[in-house]
Amino acid sequence: MLKVAVVRFPGSNSDFDALRSAERAGLHASFVWHREADLGGADFVVLPGGFSYGDYLRAGAIARFSPVMQAVQRHAAEGGPVLGICNGFQILCESHLLPGALMRNAGLSFVSKPVDLVVERTDTVFTSAYAAGARIRLPVAHGEGRFAASEETLRMLEAEGRVVLRYVPESKGSPLQPNPNGSAHHIAGICNAAGNVVGIMPHPERAGDPASPDDGAGFFISMAAWQPQASTSKASSR
Amino acid sequence: MSFRVHVRVMPRAGLLDPQGQAVEHALSALGFPEAGEVRVGRAIELDVRAPTPADAEARARQMCDKLLANPVTEDYLIEVEEG
Numbered sequence: 001m002l003k004v005a006v007v008r009f010p011g012s013n014s015d016f017d018a019l020r021s022a023e024r025a026g027l028h029a030s031f032v033w034h035r036e037a038d039l040g041g042a043d044f045v046v047l048p049g050g051f052s053y054g055d056y057l058r059a060g061a062i063a064r065f066s067p068v069m070q071a072v073q074r075h076a077a078e079g080g081p082v083l084g085i086c087n088g089f090q091i092l093c094e095s096h097l098l099p100g101a102l103m104r105n106a107g108l109s110f111v112s113k114p115v116d117l118v119v120e121r122t123d124t125v126f127t128s129a130y131a132a133g134a135r136i137r138l139p140v141a142h143g144e145g146r147f148a149a150s151e152e153t154l155r156m157l158e159a160e161g162r163v164v165l166r167y168v169p170e171s172k173g174s175p176l177q178p179n180p181n182g183s184a185h186h187i188a189g190i191c192n193a194a195g196n197v198v199g200i201m202p203h204p205e206r207a208g209d210p211a212s213p214d215d216g217a218g219f220f221i222s223m224a225a226w227q228p229q230a231s232t233s234k235a236s237s238r
Numbered sequence: 239m240s241f242r243v244h245v246r247v248m249p250r251a252g253l254l255d256p257q258g259q260a261v262e263h264a265l266s267a268l269g270f271p272e273a274g275e276v277r278v279g280r281a282i283e284l285d286v287r288a289p290t291p292a293d294a295e296a297r298a299r300q301m302c303d304k305l306l307a308n309p310v311t312e313d314y315l316i317e318v319e320e321g
Binding site: 107149 | 260
């Protein structure tokens with residue numbers, strides 16, 4: 001059975017949701033405390049949402065220096081899959097495992113509501129269960145989720161197809177819930193060049209129903225379907 | 239020797255600063271319409287043990303690059319108190 005390590009920082013709050021979602025998809029999931037130096041042989045790492053270290057200085061800035069992050073860096077460098085959700089995405093950016101940064105929401109207020117998204121990358125180990133271009137609805141809950149990067153980085157992300165999830169743009173009269181935070185290019189989630197490190201602001205672990213791959217459960221169903229001997233790039237042939 | 243170091247971290251010019259905008263609106267509503275171009279950053283003070291002020295500044299610069307500021311979105315200014 002594939003093993004998932006859910007890393008807990010002081011201030012994590014989506015850790016149980018992530019653990020349960022992974023278990024319901026048939027994965028073996030366990031917690032790894034941030035002071036630990038290894039991941040216990042996990043196939044996947046999930047950095048859950050929350051407010052690690054109270055978001056002191058900047059969201060994710062202090063968690064980056066937790067001992068476990070060295071193990072996460074090694075895991076990622078060896079091609080191991082890493083999923084950062086919300087605060088986990090912020091930590092991945094602060095750790096330079098993903099480019100860019102997540103800034104204060106454009107509207108200034110904390111947003112906690114469902115948003116509509118398009119799954120643009122379905123060849124990552126976290127999104128293979130979705131149909132390309134699938135529109136899904138997931139909750140967001142963040143104060144600092146506005147993705148920002150230099151024009152050069154944004155161009156690179158687009159050119160290399162590294163936008164995994166994209167918010168729907170605001171459109172008058174549309175019933176869809178649009179970009180809630182002013183993210184550049186409506187970016188809700190990206191991956192690294194190899195595709196094994198994925199960071200997303202929305203919370204699939206809070207919208208999980210194992211019967212349907214169309215909502216958040218798809219992330220965990222994708223993980224359960226992963227065959228580790230196949231490389232990340234081969235996942236696209238499924 | 240120890241030097242008092244003042245670090246000012248500001249959102250990079252050109253990037254949207256919603257905090258600054260909100261403060262500007264609040265100032266205007268409070269009867270200060272002359273306030274404009276408000277930006278909100280962060281001030282950090284620390285003692286740095288170093289042989290010279292230049293060394294203290296160099297170390298503070300490394301601290302900014304590694305932790306105190308986000309190189310993607312923020313700029314910083316360092317001032318070292320003499321003696």
